[in-house]
Amino acid sequence: MSDEQLEELGLIADQVDNLMAGLLIPMPDRFHKEQMLKLLPVLSYRLKKLYQDCGGPNHWDVSDS
Numbered sequence: 583m584s585d586e587q588l589e590e591l592g593l594i595a596d597q598v599d600n601l602m603a604g605l606l607i608p609m610p611d612r613f614h615k616e617q618m619l620k621l622l623p624v625l626s627y628r629l630k631k632l633y634q635d636c637g638g639p640n641h642w643d644v645s646d647s
Contacts, residue, residue, distance in 0.1 A: 583636055590632050594625055 583591075601621060605614055634640055 587632060587636060590628065594628055594632070597621070597625060 601618065604617065630640075630642055
């Protein structure tokens with residue numbers, strides 16, 4: 583794993599920590615749900631891309647099915 587990939591992994595971990603901490607903020611459940619629905623797909627994409635960049639196969643491409 584390259585330094586850039588390690589940096590990306592660390593940034594993703596930090597963002598997950600931020601999301602968890604954000605859940606402790608006293609806001610309506612709807613607000614938290616909207617934030618999760620906006621940010622989790624981005625984190626999922628970044629993790630899948632990092633996995634593939636590190637040599638892992640693309641298990642998520644269903645276009646060949």
